[in-house]
Amino acid sequence: MKDFGKRVKRINKHHRKLSNGYITSVNHDGLIIAKVRRSGPRFPWKGIALCFAAFFVFKGFLLSQLGETTYNERVVSLQQGTVIEQAGAYAMSADPVTVMISEQISSVLR
Known part of the structure; x- marks a missing residue:
C-alpha cells in the first residue's frame, strides 16, 4: 500500500502540473504524450543576439559610409568626453567584425 500511495501522489502531482498547461507530442510508436509546459519567464536569447547583430551591422554601415579616417576621428573625439562618451567610444571602436x-x-554598394 505504501508504494501505491507514492504512485498516486506522483500521478496527482503530474496532473496538477499539467493543469497549468501542456504540450502534446507523438512518440516514435504513435503514443501521444502530454508534457508539462515550462512556466515562468524565459531569457530572450534570440532578441539579444539580434540586437548585437544589428549593432555590428550599424557600426559597419557607419564605417563604410564615413570612411575609416573620419570614423576613427569621431571615435577619438568621443574618447576625450565624459565617462558615458568614453563608454560609447569603446563600444563604437572599429573591431575586426x-x-x-x-x-x-x-562591395555591395559599389
Whole structure:
C-alpha cells in the first residue's frame, strides 16, 4: 500500500502540473504524450543576439559610409568626453567584425 500511495501522489502531482498547461507530442510508436509546459519567464536569447547583430551591422554601415579616417576621428573625439562618451567610444571602436561587415557593405554598394 505504501508504494501505491507514492504512485498516486506522483500521478496527482503530474496532473496538477499539467493543469497549468501542456504540450502534446507523438512518440516514435504513435503514443501521444502530454508534457508539462515550462512556466515562468524565459531569457530572450534570440532578441539579444539580434540586437548585437544589428549593432555590428550599424557600426559597419557607419564605417563604410564615413570612411575609416573620419570614423576613427569621431571615435577619438568621443574618447576625450565624459565617462558615458568614453563608454560609447569603446563600444563604437572599429573591431575586426565591424571592418569585415564594412567591407561587405562597401562591395555591395559599389
